[in-house]
Amino acid sequence: MGSTLEIGWDEYGRLILNLCFSFVIMVLAELRQFNKHIEPIRHAFAEKEPSLDTLRSAYLRTHRLPMLAVKRIFGPHMLGLSVPSSLAAAWMIHSGLLHLPYSYIVFGIIGAVLITSMHALIEFFLTEASIPVLLRHFREEALAKHEADFSLEEHSHVSIGPKFLISCTLIGTFPLFLFSVMTQVRLGSLSGTSMRTYWAWAGLVVLLGILFSMIAALLLTRSVQRPIQQLYAAMNEVKDGSLLQMQNHYSDEFSRLVAGFNMMTKGLEVRERQNRQMLDSLFTTLAVALDARDSYTAGHSVRVAEYSVIIGRLAGMRGQELDNLHKSALLHDIGKIGVQDSVLFKEGKLTDEEFDQIKSHPVLGVNILGQIEPQEKMAPYLGGVRSHHERYDGKGYPDGLSGEGIPLFGRIIAVADAYDAMTSDRPYRQGMAHEQALGILEKGRGTQWDPELAALFLSYFGKICGSIGAGYPEKTG
Template structure:
């Protein structure tokens, strides 16, 4: 029942869509062909009353021919759209219908300028030429060429009107296809950043058509009228009219170009800012506009502010999550309480002293907080043993970097944890290659691992253990200094040692 109701609603939207297309076409036809045929032609041509009937017959035959051609091409253009509303339409059929609906405004322009124009003009020209030959019409034969040009101008005006009317008419149909794809296939249909017709040619062509076609049409009508009234005046007519048309075209082009640039500028800035956001950089747009774009930019900046607030909250929550994990890990052993937090602070300090970015410092801190997370997988009898460890027990302890990496690999989203893995796995590697778990040496060891190794060693040496008291900071720093280039990275160890020695008076001594 629900499916039947959905199909009925889709068909209702489709019927409304067809009705709008037909209405738009008739509006364009009435505003162009019939208005020109009824208002301009009689006022321009001085012909016998009987000839009007023959011209009306020509117009009627041409309209029938045009209607037949329109119907053929229109059905061809909406065929895939009609297939898209069928109850059993597949995703590919829906996608084709969606794309075809987007193309419909351009197809409308093609239909009016080619089959519409040719199916109207060719019968009209042939019938008029025959009637002139038979003496049924008496006006000059040159008027046929003028009429052909006039018909082309009128078709251009009609195509421009129908383009924008069709652009508005297709929107409900596009929304319906998107809803169908989402409901039936859980897929979102979109244009994939594909622009069928960009703003620049749309505005330039429309502006030129609006500014020049009526003037050209007037010039043709004036040409006929002046030729009938005053032959002498007519001799210099096209030199004068051509100058006016040239000035008008230049003015219209510049105006359309300036309007286009005025609209493209904020759109381009918003698009660039959205790309920045897509790359993870929250960027606001300078609001220097005094039209509706000012509201749009203000709304965009409000959205960015909300995203910044949300990101701060998410970052704070994530940091709290890491700290909670570190504290929970350290709580297993009262002698290592606070170890992960201190290692994180020391590691972050090394990164800051080396001029690393805020993003890199955040990764260093998180990785250092979780560097011993693998110890969760080690039994208490081994981890909390107060005496000397056996070789087998020490091998279990040495497995904690790999265990930690495997634990973090199970956490979603994986892309958040991925930058932390090198530090967790490699913080017990030695610069001389004698560390574990991979026996890496020198620059082979990830930067995170080399930084955390220095911080971890310093905190381990200065902290109390069941089997020994913590060393004095000065002694631990001397050991780090002596081990530069062998156990620890020479650069990171030196930076840390030099900085901490300057702080020695404020560092609590062993036994204090």
Template sequence: MSIYGAFLRKQIGNYLFGSVIAVMAVGSLILLTSLEISTVEYGRLLIVLLLSFIIMAVTEISVFLRQIKPIRTALLDPEPALDVLEAAYLHTHQLPRNAVVRILGPHLLGLSLPAALMTIWMIHTGLLTIPYFYLVMAVVGAILVASMHALIEFYLTCSAIIPLIKDFRNRAMELYKVDFSLEGHVFVPIRPKFLISCMLIGTFPLFLFIMATHIRMNNNGTGLLVVVQNYWVWAGMVLLIGTLFSSVAALLLTNSVQHPINELYKAMNNIKDGRLLQVQDEYSDEFSKLVAGFNMMVRGLQDREQQSRQLLDSYFTTLAVALDARDSYTAGHSLRVAEYSVIIGQLAGLTGQSLDDLRKSALLHDIGKIGVPDNVLFKEGNLTDEEFDQIKSHPVLGENILRQIEPVEKMAPYLGGVRSHHERYDGKGYPDGLAGMDIPLHGRIIAVADAYDAMTSDRPYRKGMDHEQALAILEKGRGSQWDPRFAGLFLAHFGKNIHKDEREYPGRTG
């Protein structure tokens, strides 16, 4: 209730300030003091203004109560529903814009229209002796006064709603663990706000001065037709120049504010998409401080990102080294397979994140062997069918291990290479029997690198073969066991023109 009461008091104060200053003080004091009429007629005009002001106030209060109804409902309920809180939060953000409608409507329909009708009646009945032309000027002036009042109310309301917005967000977090946000939605763009504000500020005093001067000239007996016509030609030029000047100034001011805001908004979108790019500091006002603070934040995020990347790289490398440490014969196997895979990836045109994902997949390609018993993994003799099935299960075991790491989406780029690095291009591999381009990209690349290192490494059951022999087997298996493109790239890099060895390779690949 205290927040709601404070808000109401603030709005009443804003209303009185805007109404009295813009309508009574500016409208009546400046214009009425320019008229040279009797005290009785002054009193009659003041009565017209007072009655019209009451009509305007009643109309405006009724509109205001309708506008704040969702806000009042949420504030007065100790435990409002989430949708009630959200509706009040959004409605609060729209109050400044609604304030403009609330001011303009009652001013024009509740003040100007009754005042004009009562004044016409008084002139017609002889109670007032002012020309009808003054009434036209008064209506035009009322429109400007209403616009100025709306402008004042807009900016005052922008300040008044801040405590309400904070309260709705805090209550939503406390009651429902939900944080409200406009997600970049704009209710009142900067450009029209600045344009209208500057034009009103520039033209309002000019128009009042021109009106008051015209009335004073007529009252001094200089209201001849030629003089009045010349005056309005001059006054129109002054008003036009003032309006043009205000418009140009508003455009320049808007652009000077909108440009850095747009740059910062683009930079924030880059950060959201994972691109930690700094903003070029090209400003000499307070926006320079804002840009400097933003760039400081980006540098901090870049340092954190670098540290996280280094930590993740170390984590992957440590896992690979720990796996290879189980067997002295295959020590360094995962690191070498990763190195060969990166070479093939670079030759195939992979860059950036794609190449890094390939390297990490290759580092972890045999992680599933953690789940294979030592007596099977290091057996020197022939494997039984059951034991060989256990060996063949390590790609699936590896994928399942990586799926347990959170967040799951961060491991997704590595799953295909780990699961499919023993698939064959002709469809005779395992675990899924995939063929050709159905095999994931990383799986087809790692298969080549894994086979080469397995063939050239010493194992308990046989000695590693030499470089040329391994390349000859790769050449022979292009298009059947291995992807012909990636095997060809590997062969071209390490020496394609070799004598093809017709001997079958009897060993087991990693």
């Protein structure tokens, strides 16, 4: 703007002195504010062993530095320069040391606001690009010295929408505003009518510039926010256990992000499948190892699990619930590990004390499984393990539960366990025929076993209400 003025060299010199004087005031005011802004950060570096609160304060202040930079530019930076220089210029005009209209001071302030806006924009993005190293340092310090993670801390941030809107508007309109003001100074000698015509034209150009800049900012914001929102929604799905694949219909760098996300979920899916297979094998191995103690009961747990899944599927179970039933049935007798062999494999009649040992195996099983971490992952299996010897009429053990007060898995496993126990060979007896075992299940419906679940099992073998059909499966294992 100074290049458009028609003044002498001595007046230019006074303007430069005014600018230098104002610049010193600006530097002092801005340094004071800057030192205040970085005080928590400086304090964290000054301490040999910074506390967690000190590190958290420095971490959060570092996140705020970009916005604080904008405030500093619009505060002590702009005012520290503009206010003293405007007052000094007004005094020089009043004293005759500067031959300019007072209106030029207003134009100068407008120009200062325009320059400050662009300066603040650049300062915001430069500061935002420089703070990650500080954030990483404070986070690592907190992790190393206090085992605390700041990565999930709430922090001040500016969303993409306002960033793009303000940036595009400033970039699109800053040259127009500045050119209009400088032209006003240059054409200061025009008549009132000509000046009004000029500002009508300049105002239209500026408005069109603002309009196009805002439209461009909105379109750009939407094109960036849409894939970000989709990625964020997809990550929430992954967090909840759904390993979905995103549709990749982008033609820019977001295409690589989506492709990377899909590769990540594919990798997680493979790992999840491997973990599931390993867990299934582990449960089966435990069941087989338990049954291996006695050659006469070999395969008992696996068969009970198969029968339980049949009943569960007929009862409407699907997916994870059916899988939980299968695992619970595989481990239903795990507590027998704690029962002495002399009692467990005794061929004659058990004494009361020995029978009490046998009856303790459901509770022992729950105690064993309760030692496995994480405990909440084992919780779905405990009900079936503890209650598979409860009776529908309440005369079972260990808790004497009755009816639907018995956990569903326990009621299902009770039917499957009884059928396999009756049809399996023992050292002291031959296994029953299928028809005989099914007849006992029919008679025990509503007393020993859940009537509906027992009916489902009988129906699968072609027997309902005493009518026996053909087509029984051969016992395996």
